[in-house]
Amino acid sequence: MRINDYEHLLKKMLEENLxxxxxxxALLKVIGNNSKYDFNSQVSIAYHNKEATACGEYDFWQKTFNRVVKRGQKGIPTLRQFGEYKKVVYVFDVSQTVSKDRNVNEINLWKMNADLRNDTLDNILKKAYMNIDEHDTSISKLKEVIKQFINANYSVIANEMKIEAFKQNDFRNFLEESLLISVSERLGINHVPKVELLKNHLQDFDEISFQNLGAYLSTINKNIITTVIEAEKEIFRLNEQTKEADKQYNIKNKELNIENHTQIKGGIEDDGLRSSIGDELNGEERKFISRDANNRGNLREDSRIDKARTLQTSTDEFLY
Structure with a gap:
């Protein structure tokens, strides 16, 4: 496809979304699932395959996952900038590919761990000094996370988009709902889109302003998802450290019980046992058993990533 043909097609695709x-x-959900692409590419992906969950170029699938594009599949056109010139590059969704050797070769897409979901969102909100209500639903917590990201960027967006004062509140609601749809789709959190709210505001944009809006939405969406992934890794790491600390404590406790039973006939008082445990542990073990997060120490980066990956897969092939 020639660049001019792509640009005419892009104009048509943008108009249809408005x-x-x-x-x-559907576009917002594609933005959530394909956050590594720019907004115009996401528009093209959604237009050609609204169910796309992970796209990549032909060589990407072959070199990274030993997969090839199925016979007869058509690529999705995107426009890339290479230095001073542009080029139309075709991408393919994972559903359009198959393992080269025909063996079962599932692609391990990152999915938010449902058991860590609330703790992960709480972690993000705590770092933003937000009050946490443990009874709030996941979608309520996600709304608060999204609001924090919008607040951090809103003045720039509103000024750039030239949003009039009396429309500021409605525009903010439009942003929040748009991001809630895209991010919840990627995180696997149920949310029913407020279609009427979106419909009432889409008419306020033209092609240029819609592209500007989309660029902001795409960037914020990517930043939120990246933040969630890192927060989940942190929660997983802390949980693993706590489990290991408990394990080490129980082992040491058992050893001391055996030792004291052998040396002291008739047993010992509970306070004495706790004192003995404290006396026996060396400095490193004391540090490890402590439940204080400040004393837990840090795992090496490669270990942290490997452990986070085991949330969904035991292989090295893990696609975010």
Whole structure:
């Protein structure tokens, strides 16, 4: 496809999103699932395959995952900048590929661990000095996370988009709902889109302003998802450290019970046992058993990543 042909197609795709709120919702979900791409590429991906969950170029699938594109599959056109010139590059969704040797070769896409979901979102909110209500639902917590990211960028977005004062509140609600749809889709959190809210505001944009809006949404969406992934890794790491600390404590406790039973006939008082445990542990073990997060220490980066990966897969092939 020539660049001019792609640009004419892009114009058509943008116009269809402005006219059809359902298509816009589909676009937002593609933005959530394909956050590594720029907004215009995401528009093209959504137009050609609204169910796309992970896209890559032909060589990417072959070299990284030993997969090839199925016979007869058509690529999705995207426009890339290479220095001073542009080029139309085709990408393919994982559903369009198959293992080269025909063996079962599933692609391990990162998915948010449901057991760590609330702790992960709480972790992000605590770092933003937000009050946490443990009874809040995951979607409520995600809304608060999204609000924090919008607040950090809102003045720049509103000024750039030239949003009039009396429309500021409605525009903010539009941003929040758009991001809630895209991010919840990627995190696997149920959310029913407020289609009417979106429909009422899409008419305020033209092609240029819609592209500007999309660029902001795409960037914030990517930043939120990246933050969530890192926060989940941190929660997983802390949980693993706590489990290991408990394990070491129980082992030491058992050893001391055996030793004291052998040396002291008739047993010992509980306070004496706790004192003995404290006396027997060396400095490193004291540090490890402590439940204080400040004393837990840090695992090496490669170990942290490997452990986080085991949330979903035991292989090295892990696609975020």
């Amino acid at each position: 006219k059809d709120s359902e298509r816009y919702v």
